[in-house]
Amino acid sequence: MSLLNLKKSKPLAKPNLRTVEDFIDDALLYAQGKVDFASKQSTEENSKATAANCVVPLKKPDKVKGMRHATFTLTPQCIDKLAELAARTGKAKSALIREWINEQHQKLD
Numbered sequence: 001m002s003l004l005n006l007k008k009s010k011p012l013a014k015p016n017l018r019t020v021e022d023f024i025d026d027a028l029l030y031a032q033g034k035v036d037f038a039s040k041q042s043t044e045e046n047s048k049a050t051a052a053n054c055v056v057p058l059k060k061p062d063k064v065k066g067m068r069h070a071t072f073t074l075t076p077q078c079i080d081k082l083a084e085l086a087a088r089t090g091k092a093k094s095a096l097i098r099e100w101i102n103e104q105h106q107k108l109d
Contacts, residue, residue: 072097 074082086093 082093082096085091085096089096091099
């Protein structure tokens with residue numbers, strides 16, 4: 001990178017001037033997956049839409065007790081086979097791995 005790359009250039013388009021409240025409202029709607037952003041509405045509609053759309057809190061998925069994350073290193077072929085098994089059986093990849101571990105453990109007993 002040279003110093004020429006760091007020189008300030010003119011913006012390509014004139015930015016839309018918005019209030020901080022409009023920006024925050026748009027961010028909240030975007031986080032909730034809403035397509036109609038508040039900035040497309042008038043200021044009066046904006047406050048009504050924000051109140052109506054932002055009341056619903058985002059829900060985190062429930063954590064299963066006793067489960068912990070684990071990292072495995074697999075070859076691309078193993079990953080493809082695991083994905084195919086998951087698609088055919090309709091089970092999650094992690095569930096298939098847990099079943100295989102249990103089967104192998106039972107063989108040892």
